[in-house]
Amino acid sequence: MNKGKVWKYGDNVNTDVIFPGKYTYVLMEPEEMAKHALEDLDPGFAAQVKAGDIIVAGRNFGCGSSREQAASCLKYAGVQAVIAVSFARIFFRNAINQGLPVVQSEKAVRNISAGEEVEVDFESGQIKAEKGTFKFHALPDSVLNILQAGGLIEYTKLFIKNDGT
Amino acid sequence: MGYTIIEKIIRGHTDEEVRAGEIVWLDLDVRSARDFGGPNVVKNFCREFGDTPVSDRSKTFFTFDLCVPACTLQYADNQQVCRDFARAKGFKVFDVDEGIGSHVLIERGLAASGSTVVGTDSHMNILGAVGCFGQGMGDVDITFAFKTGKIWFQVPESLKVFVRGEPSSGFSAKDLTLYIVKQLGTKKAALKSVEFYGEAVRKLSISGRITLCSMVTEMAGIIGFIPEFKDSVASEIKSLSGEEFNHPYADKDAVYSDAITIDIDGLGPQVAAPFLPTNVKDVGDLEEVKIDSGFIGCCTNGRFEDLKAAARVLKGKKVKDGVMLKIVPATRKVYKQLLEKGTLKDLFESGAIISNPGCGGCAQGHIGLTGKGEVQISTGNRNFEGKQGKGQNYLASPAVVAASCILGHIAGPEDI
Numbered sequence: 001m002n003k004g005k006v007w008k009y010g011d012n013v014n015t016d017v018i019f020p021g022k023y024t025y026v027l028m029e030p031e032e033m034a035k036h037a038l039e040d041l042d043p044g045f046a047a048q049v050k051a052g053d054i055i056v057a058g059r060n061f062g063c064g065s066s067r068e069q070a071a072s073c074l075k076y077a078g079v080q081a082v083i084a085v086s087f088a089r090i091f092f093r094n095a096i097n098q099g100l101p102v103v104q105s106e107k108a109v110r111n112i113s114a115g116e117e118v119e120v121d122f123e124s125g126q127i128k129a130e131k132g133t134f135k136f137h138a139l140p141d142s143v144l145n146i147l148q149a150g151g152l153i154e155y156t157k158l159f160i161k162n163d164g165t
Numbered sequence: 166m167g168y169t170i171i172e173k174i175i176r177g178h179t180d181e182e183v184r185a186g187e188i189v190w191l192d193l194d195v196r197s198a199r200d201f202g203g204p205n206v207v208k209n210f211c212r213e214f215g216d217t218p219v220s221d222r223s224k225t226f227f228t229f230d231l232c233v234p235a236c237t238l239q240y241a242d243n244q245q246v247c248r249d250f251a252r253a254k255g256f257k258v259f260d261v262d263e264g265i266g267s268h269v270l271i272e273r274g275l276a277a278s279g280s281t282v283v284g285t286d287s288h289m290n291i292l293g294a295v296g297c298f299g300q301g302m303g304d305v306d307i308t309f310a311f312k313t314g315k316i317w318f319q320v321p322e323s324l325k326v327f328v329r330g331e332p333s334s335g336f337s338a339k340d341l342t343l344y345i346v347k348q349l350g351t352k353k354a355a356l357k358s359v360e361f362y363g364e365a366v367r368k369l370s371i372s373g374r375i376t377l378c379s380m381v382t383e384m385a386g387i388i389g390f391i392p393e394f395k396d397s398v399a400s401e402i403k404s405l406s407g408e409e410f411n412h413p414y415a416d417k418d419a420v421y422s423d424a425i426t427i428d429i430d431g432l433g434p435q436v437a438a439p440f441l442p443t444n445v446k447d448v449g450d451l452e453e454v455k456i457d458s459g460f461i462g463c464c465t466n467g468r469f470e471d472l473k474a475a476a477r478v479l480k481g482k483k484v485k486d487g488v489m490l491k492i493v494p495a496t497r498k499v500y501k502q503l504l505e506k507g508t509l510k511d512l513f514e515s516g517a518i519i520s521n522p523g524c525g526g527c528a529q530g531h532i533g534l535t536g537k538g539e540v541q542i543s544t545g546n547r548n549f550e551g552k553q554g555k556g557q558n559y560l561a562s563p564a565v566v567a568a569s570c571i572l573g574h575i576a577g578p579e580d581i
Binding site for chain 2: 066068089090093094096097098137139140142143146152153156157159160
């Protein structure tokens, strides 16, 4: 994967600050959703984020409601991956289902600073950053296949084609 | 190295290596959606897969239980969207008359021991009560499940919980459950499969097993299992499904993340005070709490045995003037039992309101929200702020709710 600029946040970044609840039943278009990504956490994010940027955060990223837009708005904003110490269960599922790569590495989070450029290699399970290379438990092929397809819906289409069912 | 219960069930439904932490493709024996989530599944399916069939219509179901019969136009529309879709694809709808979806699946033998079931209900893990791996999921996951019969899943770690001690005579399955929620909080069982052991859980009836397993969600766990049981439980489940009840067991050398012992010696009725299910106290330790309303039902306490326990307290007594008691049986089958055994009459004559089966009273949308300032005692599983309106909710057993409604303040059945 290409290098991406890091946006760094703390623990317990919840789904309300990732994608405000007031928009969950209103906004449907990807471009519109991207404009409100992280609105209540970092109002400057949506305007400045570039395709390929990477979010680095602490524990329990994505806690709170089950809204799938929390993952999809980050994807539509161009975020290449989220690296966190840990993820909330439902966000973790939603991110993979939406085709947004998620990586768990406490060591990487501790050693990466806001604004630096890092590179994530999903197949070898490595993050290359200024302070060194950090290994993570690589996602299994089954999940990588979903991510490479662009999410669970796209993956289903491939799955059906290959399986002939 | 042996396998835990959840690992054994998953091993039976995938060809991949199964160990805690691994992500595998899981074959599903049943995939379902409710009147909440279901309409989005239909929308996703029609947009992406158009006129193509679901993967196996005999394993695909809608279960309407949230707003039954519909009390808003939106729900009415949504339910009709689902009905039309099911008719077109040729699969069954357990419609607005049937009751709570997870309970209907148990009663119809669709949640067999060792099987896998998903649905759009965060309490689908209730199926652990009958040795089935049930799991609630979002509408993208369920769309995929409808189309392929599979889901990806990370094999959870397992936690062993031993319950020891002899509680006092009025200690019900709900009191046991609330006390375990208090002891485990939302961290110790988080993201884990919990295996419960010990005489107090082995003695539970099916309805007691359902009560305990339903609140694993409030412990932040994935699912709960009770692998030891009375013969009567096995024969009752066999009579529902028509198949032998073969609860999966864990190997002796299975690997657990932790083992916790919980002592219930001498305990009496428990109550969870607002606004957290973990905020559990002995009823006797509460200052006097006056109540405006009571609710008995929901997936945690809506079985016949639960309503019978309430009727034993209410029979020949009256709900206190100014207090309303709302009762919602879990399913139509429970309703029939109430009718046939005369329990419905006892409940009615006490002054209770008895509604048709469903999730009403717990999920917002039917029978009785609470207003600002209203204090309610409920057999539900969640008392978060706003969960059932603007009032304050206390969680307790059916007998405690019944006793409280007679006295007008929170009390145990022994206070009557």
